[in-house]
Amino acid sequence: MTPDEEFEFYSRHVNHIPQGPARRLASSGLSDPIPVRFPPQLLTEIRRRASADDRTVAAWIRQLVEKEVAGS
Numbered sequence: 001m002t003p004d005e006e007f008e009f010y011s012r013h014v015n016h017i018p019q020g021p022a023r024r025l026a027s028s029g030l031s032d033p034i035p036v037r038f039p040p041q042l043l044t045e046i047r048r049r050a051s052a053d054d055r056t057v058a059a060w061i062r063q064l065v066e067k068e069v070a071g072s
Helices: 003-010 040-052 057-071
Strands: none
Touching: 040 057
């Protein structure tokens, strides 16, 4: 789904109603969240770059950390 298609889909209220049984996030293979704080200016730039990559801030940061760890 493109970002425009996704926007159109979720702009309809009927698509906000959960479907099927709830799923646990533990199956995602991710561990517990780790709180990290950034200065406001840096967080603004992180959000801008994550948005430009069509990613969440968490996914964007996770990708950078994975690349850094793999490269060391």
